[in-house]
Amino acid sequence: MVLSDYRAPPHRRMIRIMSKLAVLFAHAPLTRVDAGQPVFHRDDPIRDAIFLESGSIALVRTLSEGETLTLHVARPGTLLAEASLFAARYHCDAKTRTDTALRRVARGAFLEGLAESPATLLDLFAGAAKEVQAQRARVEILRMKRLPDRLDAWIALNGAPADRPWTEVAEAIGVSPAALYRELAKRRKAG
The missing domain is CATH 2.60.120.10 (Jelly Rolls)
Structure with a gap:
């Protein structure tokens, strides 16, 4: 090799x-x-x-x-x-x-x-x-203290989770699935 x-x-x-x-x-x-x-x-x-x-x-x-x-x-x-x-x-x-x-x-x-x-x-x-x-x-x-910062950092390192559920992302960044889904909804609404 x-x-x-x-x-x-x-x-x-x-x-x-x-x-x-x-x-x-x-x-x-x-x-x-x-x-x-x-x-x-x-x-x-x-x-x-x-x-x-x-x-x-x-x-x-x-x-x-x-x-x-x-x-x-x-x-x-x-x-x-x-x-x-x-x-x-x-x-x-x-x-x-x-x-x-x-x-x-x-x-x-x-x-x-x-x-x-x-x-x-x-x-x-x-x-x-x-x-x-x-x-x-x-x-x-x-x-990182803020969920948006954690999510941005995770996505910057891994990209969008095409092959895994968002619940695994929530676990990886140390937040509840509900909190992550609220953040994702905020982002979709903001465009």
């Missing part, structure tokens, strides 16, 4: 990464999980690498006040909680948002497979770097 490959549009990079990851999970059985069901719980021991074939899974943590904080939403073609591959236990809960299909491979076997595929490892590293950038941007957005 040459570095110029990283200049490909993001969706093409993701297709290439998905294909390489899919090879490592090709012989793993497909597990279907209904929407709203747990995939793992905080403090469960980590035994497997989990590849998301379809659906979406939220990594969430319940705060001391009882509020739920969504840390990340995994989408098809990605690993679930990949940072946990280097920990003893999960630091959060994983719950399906939609009907989901996933594949599991023993952690050791997955890491051995990565060691034998430097191109896949490099793509995963690039994906992890993008995720760090996205989380830093999210922190910056959440520090």
